[in-house]
Amino acid sequence: MARSESHPPLRTPLYDRAIALNARMTAFSGWEMPVQFSGITPEHEAIRTSAGMFDISHMGKFSLRGESALANGLPSAIEQLQRLVPSDLSRLQPGQAQYTVLLNPQAGIIDDIIVYQEGGGSVTLIVNAGTKDKDKAWLLAHLDLSQVEFEDLSDRVLIAVQGPETVRQLQPLVDIDLTQLTNFGHSRALIFKNPAFIARTGYTGEDGFEIMVEPAIGIQLWDALLASGVVPCGLGARDTLRLEATMCLYGQDISDTTTPLEAGLGWVVHLDTKGDFIGRDVLVRQKAEGVSRKLVGLNMQGRFIARHDYPVVINGEAAGIVTSGTMSPTLGQAIALAYIPTEFAKIGQVVEVEIRGKLHPATVVKKPFYRSAHRV
Structure with a gap:
């Protein structure tokens, strides 16, 4: 929910650090957050090739x-x-x-x-x-x-350190062997002799860690990582990175009117191995009957960028909707996610996206758009 003018945006404990680095700030989910520091493309490339960090304390x-x-x-x-x-x-x-x-x-x-x-x-x-x-x-x-x-625990600092050089950059600051954590593994540890929660998770498609600590320790950790050469990154690069890796953004790609089977998240639905849960009957029916729409990946033909809420046209009729779109810095290709009718959600299907009153072709492609060679 957006905060009114009488309720100024919230700020994380790392806000002053972002301001000191001349970050460009933006309103996001009631918070004032950095959208970029040096620029979306260099920050994106830092994550893909070395190491970058995000303040995600707002989560x-x-x-x-x-x-x-x-x-x-x-x-x-x-x-x-x-x-x-x-x-x-x-x-x-x-x-x-x-x-x-x-x-x-x-x-x-x-x-x-x-x-x-x-x-x-x-x-x-x-x-x-x-x-x-x-x-x-x-x-x-x-x-x-x-x-x-x-x-x-939402008052804690949460820092995401992501990229193929993350272990090398983070290891000197923690008292556990980070190489022993597998993907989605996590552990309690000490940072600057203070308790920390460290997880090998992230929202970029690269190897990396998310570290939760008390605010004062979070500020120390940010400063130490910055001093070692880790690139500060904002929400802009976070969005291009997660879209390349086809990670859904809540409120755009998924919402309380989309089911996990429609969103391509069937891998989190374990109907055969667990009992009752809220929404189970709907998913059982969808599994049996099939879903009427699916979230697909699109490659735009040309450099036209499909944005959120742009219509997808099939056989001359508006049949779907774009949920996310960008120009992929890694691929040099305009990419998008969109919900379209299931009968057209097959690899190689050509559709059209309406952009400022004109139709531009796009092709349904396999997801994710990008898969890192550095993931553990």
């Missing part, structure tokens, strides 16, 4: 603790979450994480989240900034708080 961070194991052997915090997501969280071992989605009864996506199983009945959740309050209210309404303790 929501929650802790659930329910230590008592139930009759099925699951900690109560995991069992509680099992009812709210389509993914089978019982498969997670301590130190593992799952990207998944919170669903409403229509199987619409309330938010996409990451669930970190820490062991000892403790679970950490990272949620989107713009949906933090909505997510918190949903969780509190659907969790049994007599079994699970909920804590909002």
